[in-house]
Amino acid sequence: MTDTDFQAQLTHYKNSIRPLLLEAVPESETSPYLYGPARDFLDQHGKGLRPALCIATCKAFGGDEKAALPTAAALELLHNALLVHDDIEDESLERRGQPTLHVRYGVPIAVNIGDAMNALVLRVLMKNLERLGPSLSWQVVAEFNHLLLQSLEGQAMELGWIRDNACDVSEGDYLGMILKKTCWYSFIHPCRLGALLAGRRDLERFHAFAYLAGAAFQIQDDVLNLNSRSGAYGKESCGDLWEGKRTLILARAFETMPSNERVRFQRVLAQPRSRRLERDVDWMRSVLEQNGSIRYAQQVAAEFAKAAREEFDKAFESAPDGPDKHFLRQFADFMVERMA
């Protein structure tokens, strides 16, 4: 499977949930400050990684694609709901090449839109009832509840570090945070859910693969954030430094930089975003480049991806070969080779 095939398959999965996703947003009462902006946001086309992982895992284990669609759509909807609130919490200015919702509509309306998108997730999950029955549908809800709370706990860790201006966040702290914030909801549970819907009960078998692939994805995302010039990546260039995010890159730098540089970092990061200066962000960026922290993170992402490939074979050993398993095998590589 070439990279083009992988992208084509990703697009196929994304398109398959699209009707459910748009149908989830009420049409009749499109308040100009609620469902309208929510629909526009969903229309802006994320990558669709989470539904793809869920559907492909379900099919790889012999499950029916149709049985996975509401759950996959709900994963994508929840992801979008989280992004709306994340962007407020991080004071991000751009998302998918557009101004973020709170930049367009103000924080109050954007908080409310995120809440509504979150509430619509359950509405989509109620569609499971007809095909899966009430008991299995409840199991799906329990999976969602776990992934959401884990993500919010990870977010609380990250926001707490920024608020406390923590400059002793270790690489281990960072890896623990992204397990919570990103890996459960974006990788581990999509695999678990896909397998659950294919009738499997041994859901822990995906944890190592999905965690490793998820960590590779997140670390690569941090690297892209600093390495991309605006446009291609869809987010503000160096947004993480503007926002003061504690990434693996920063954790590595804290561990290795001389103390005078560290003191200056701490002073710059102590400023709220609105008072941070462009020259300070540029300075931080150049230090992270020159002391090898960005390169280090790239290497770690590549190692995580390699480990994920090894764990893949164990996680999916009982799934017969086929296009879906093949697609999933490409996942770890895609995590670090993607450019946006």
Place this chain on the structure above:
Amino acid sequence: MTDTDFQAQLTHYKNSIRPLLLEAVPESETSPYLYGPARDFLDQHGKGLRPALCIATCKAFGGDEKAALPTAAALELLHNALLVHDDIEDESLERRGQPTLHVRYGVPIAVNIGDAMNALVLRVLMKNLERLGPSLSWQVVAEFNHLLLQSLEGQAMELGWIRDNACDVSEGDYLGMILKKTCWYSFIHPCRLGALLAGRRDLERFHAFAYLAGAAFQIQDDVLNLNSRSGAYGKESCGDLWEGKRTLILARAFETMPSNERVRFQRVLAQPRSRRLERDVDWMRSVLEQNGSIRYAQQVAAEFAKAAREEFDKAFESAPDGPDKHFLRQFADFMVERMA
């Protein structure tokens, strides 16, 4: 039943859900910026109207109090989750006599805490499974999904009016907004849910009573907001005017004031909260007092309460007399007689 008896009964219902409420917030991973503040917020003691309505309705129709407890606790938890985000959206400074969460922890962390409290609601509702089974538990979830989306739609209307600086909001617009924002989640669904858990299926019978009682409550709340000096009411005095909220009082004033006064109102309300002046708020307050808009709202609240009492007898006619029905009968009066 005297007012003291009513309060004692309210306290009894509130205490009965307290263990479930606190148990819902994870103890083990009390992130200082997540579960800790959530627990403190829940500890600040709201009035507990929603769980009381739910439990009393269930018992009035012969249902078991125990069967209603998780649902009642979930209503209270969701109410608290909504308050956290409402306070952010309204830029409120005080709640229950304390600084609001976003004042204490900043908007990013407060948004995330509200999200977590919202997610914990489902965790509490999952407790229904054991006693109610998966099908009835799903019906409860469907009720919650409706009440939450209605409330968020009402909130979008209210926030949209503020954003657009709408100065032609009519009394009818206002009543439609509070039906969505407040009445469904605070009054109609608590009755519906209580009856559902007592085995009733004719849930529409509560709509008129609960809407009328809810409107009386909300209008009285608007009046208290302008009439209370700080302290007793637990919220900032005249907070609604600081926040630019479109209340029945304001709608009435818009309809009746001379056009030069209306132009000045519009100019003052066009300012964002941070630039509104105390003397402008005082001026608005005095106009609303002098032109009778506050008194008018008090009369409307009293009329809604009277109509609610009449509808009560129809809604609960098949419930035998007893302490729970008696408590519910007092509800409409309490809505307008309360001082906080």
